[in-house]
Amino acid sequence: MLAKGLWVCGVIIPPDDSSVISPFRRPKKLNDPSVTVKIMIFKSIGLFGRYQDVAVKATLNEIREHLEQRGRSVFLGDTTHQEIEGLRIGDSGQPLAETIDLGIVVGGDGTMLHVTSALARVSLPVIGINMGRLGFLTDIPADTFRNDLDLMLEGEFEIEERMMLKAGLTRNGAIQAERLALNDVVLSKGATGKMIEFDTRVNGEPIGRVRGDGVIVATPTGSTAYALSAGGPILHPLLPAIVLTPICPHTLGQRPIVLDRYSDIQIDFVESDNEKGHAFVDGLDFAVVHTGESLTITPAELSARLVRIKGHSHYEVLHSKLGWG
16 A cells, blocks of 8 residues: 555554555554554545536435535535535635545546546545446445445545556657546557557666557556456556556557556657557546657656445455456
8 A cells, every 4th residue: 555644444544654555564453552543534525526417416415415414514526517506615715625524426437537636636535426337436336325425424434545647748858748647548549540659668678669559557446447448457456566558559469567666657659650649648638649759657656545435345346347257
C-alpha cells in the first residue's frame, strides 16, 4: 500500500517514518503502544452525480436525505446536473478540503475516475454508488446503498491507497501538458485503419519498437479496464506495479509486460504510415502526438483514496463482474 499512513476500519495508523509502506509488510496491531490511533468521522459529504445526467436525480436525492437524517452536511459536486437542486460545494466559500471530508460518486466508473483524480489532489477519500454497468470502482449497488453507507458512517470501512500515473507530452524537448491517471494512459492510432509505430524506453533503457494499433500503460486499478480487453493481466489493485500492454501488435512476440511501480516510461512516436497518434488519459482526450514527439508516463506522487466497506473482497468483485464460474 502506498501511503503515509494505513487506514484500517475508520482509523489511521501512521508509520514509523514518512517512507513508503510496503504492501508486503504486515500493519501493526491496533493495541500496539507505538501506534497512534485517530478515529476518522465523515461529517460533511460531497455528492457527485453522474456527469450532467439528470436521470440520477431520484437516487441522489434519496442518498442526500439518508445522510442528512444521520446528521451529515451534504454538498453537491461539480459533476452534478444543474437541474438537481441543493447547496453546492462552491457555495460554501471555503476550499474543497475544508468543505467536505468525503466524496460519494453516484454514477459509473467514468465519473468515479474524474472525481477520484480531483479529490486525490487534496487527499480526500471517495466511495462509489454504481449507476453504470460493470462498476469495478463504484461497487456499491444503488438498491442497497443505505446499509453500506450506514456501515461506513459507523466506521466499518477501510481506505485503499491506489497508485496513480502522471502523463506528459514532450514536444521540442519541453513538457507541453501533464495529467494524472488512475486507470491508464493510452497511445492509439485513432479513427484510422493505419498502424502507428513507436519506440518504448523504461528508465532510459530501450525495450523495443512496436507497429500496431497502440499501447496501454495501466495501473493495477486500470488492469481490469482497457488493458484487460487488450489481453493484459489482472493485477491486485494494491500491487506496486505498472502494466505495459501493446494493442494489436503486428509482431506476435510483443506481449504485455509488468513493470515495477518506480518505472519511468517514455514512448517516442516515430515516422510511419500514420502521421499522428492520439493520447488518452483515463478515457479522455489528452493530446495529438506527432513524429518526433514523446509521451512520458511516471508514477505520480499522489495516490487515490478509495473507501471500501469492511468485508469487501476484490476476488468476489472479479467473480461477479467477469462472470467467473
